[in-house]
Amino acid sequence: MSDNDLTKPDPSPRQLSRTERIGIYGGTFSPVHSGHIRAANCFLDCVGLDRLYMVPTALPPHKAAVDGASDADRLEMLRLAIADDRAGKLEVSDWEISRQGKSYTIYTLEHFTKPERELYMLVGTDMFLTLDKWYRAADIFRLATITLMRRENDRSLDAVIDECRRRYAEDFGARIVVIDRAPFEVSSTELRRRISSGDSLEGLIPDPVAGYIKKNRLYTNSKSRI
Ligand code: ATP
Numbered sequence: 001m002s003d004n005d006l007t008k009p010d011p012s013p014r015q016l017s018r019t020e021r022i023g024i025y026g027g028t029f030s031p032v033h034s035g036h037i038r039a040a041n042c043f044l045d046c047v048g049l050d051r052l053y054m055v056p057t058a059l060p061p062h063k064a065a066v067d068g069a070s071d072a073d074r075l076e077m078l079r080l081a082i083a084d085d086r087a088g089k090l091e092v093s094d095w096e097i098s099r100q101g102k103s104y105t106i107y108t109l110e111h112f113t114k115p116e117r118e119l120y121m122l123v124g125t126d127m128f129l130t131l132d133k134w135y136r137a138a139d140i141f142r143l144a145t146i147t148l149m150r151r152e153n154d155r156s157l158d159a160v161i162d163e164c165r166r167r168y169a170e171d172f173g174a175r176i177v178v179i180d181r182a183p184f185e186v187s188s189t190e191l192r193r194r195i196s197s198g199d200s201l202e203g204l205i206p207d208p209v210a211g212y213i214k215k216n217r218l219y220t221n222s223k224s225r226i
Contacts, residue, residue, distance in 0.1 A: 018116065019116050019117065019118055020050045020051065020116060020117050020118070021047060021048060021049045021050050021051075021117075021118050021120060022049065022050065022051050022052075022053065022112060022117050022118065022119050022120065023040075023043050023044065023047060023049040023051070023052035023053065023119075023120045023121075023122060023147070024052075024053055024055060024108065024109065024112060024119060024120070024121045024122065024144065025039070025040055025043060025052060025053065025054045025055065025121075025122045026054075026055045026056075026057055026096070026105065026108065026121075026122075027054075027055075027056065027057065028056065028057055028059065028067075028074070028188065029054070029056045029074050029077065029078055029188070030059075030067050030068075030069050030074055030188050030192075031069065031074070031077050031188060031191060031192075031205065031209055031213060031218070031219070032054075032074075032077050032078050032081045032188075032205075032206075032209060033186050033187070033188060033191055033204055033205045033209075034184050034186060034203065034204055034205060034206065035151065035183060035184040035185065035186040035187070036054075036081075037081055037082075037206065038183065038184040039122065039149050039151075039183065039184075040052055040054065040082075040090060040122075042149060042179055042181045043120070043122050043147060043149065043179065044087075044089055044090070046147075046177075046179045046181065047120050047145075047147060047177060047179075049089065049120065050089065051089050051091060052089055052090050052091065053091050053092075053093040053112065054078055054082070054090065054091070054092050054093065055092075055093045055095060055096050055108060056071070056074045056075060056078060056092075056094075056096065056097055057096050057097075057103055058071065058096050058097050058099075058103050059071065068192065068218055068219040068220070069218045069219065071097045073212075073216065073218060074097075075092060075094055075097060076212060077209045077212055077213070078092040079092050080206065080208040080209050080212055081206045081208070081209050083208060095108065095111055096108055104134075104135045104136070105121075105134060105135070105140060106134075106135060106136040106139050106140050106143070109121065109139075109140060109143040109144050110139075110143070113143055118145065119143055119144040119145070120144060120145045120147050120177070121140075121144040121145070121146055121147060122147045122149060123146060123147065123148055123149075124148075124149065124150070124151055125148065125150050125151070125152060125157060125161065128146065128148045128161065128164065129160065129161070129164055131146065131164075131168065132167070132168060132171070132172070137172070138172055141168065141172035141173065141174040141175075142172075142173075145175040145176070145177055146168070146174060146175065146176045146177070147176075147177045147178075147179060148161070148176065148177070148178045148179065149178075149179040149181070149183065150178075150183065151183040151185070161178075165178075186204045190204075191204060191205060191219075192219045195213060195218070195219040195220065196219060196220060201213075
């Protein structure tokens with residue numbers, strides 16, 4: 001049957017109107033750790049995403065050198081970290097790293113915006129509380145549902161977060177989702193410190209990532225930002 005065959009059944013209306021839920025999870029990921037992977041999986045489950053792009057931010061070359069890992073290393077570590085993603089919904093995007101020029105979040109959201117797509121952007125508390133000051137904040141709120149996942153146990157922040165939610169909804173018509181799942185407490189800063197002092201990384205970082213760091217002697221430089 002050719003593509004023009006008029007006897008071919010039409011796609012069902014449901015297929016035609018299907019909206020994809022796309023998650024965007026940006027960060028330095030230097031290195032990616034088990035806290036990031038847990039956050040990504042919570043984001044997938046809680047929002048019911050069809051696909052989640054992990055988007056490492058571009059670092060200026062001098063910062064990458066001080067940091068102890070190149071852009072290529074950060075990308076490769078992310079690819080290794082998601083390699084056993086059985087549902088096949090996690091993807092690493094090199095878009096921010098590959099594009100030239102200044103990286104603003106709105107450019108990334110515009111890049112991923114397509115008809116029949118709803119964008120969800122994952123943020124931590126510090127980012128959430130300052131979102132209205134970001135470059136083209138109104139457009140960020142227009143293009144994406146902001147998804148907050150907290151990593152700190154500081155309940156005194158509840159009132160500040162609630163106040164921000166109210167203000168963003170009022171001023172920008174923001175759509176905001178809060179993921180209420182306990183985080184896995186670890187940070188890249190802590191991991192870089194452990195690596196440079198030879199401490200164990202067990203359980204804190206996916207094994208293939210730990211292997212890559214060891215093989216390529218990443219973060220061992222005394223200049224590493226720890
Ligand atoms: P660093 O210690 O160098 O600041 P980091 O561990 O915070 O790094 P980033 O790459 O800066 O890692 O994090 C990217 C995003 O992931 C941020 O929004 C951050 O809040 C979030 N995040 C980092 N660690 C965790 C964690 N353990 N649980 C949940 N979210 C996390």
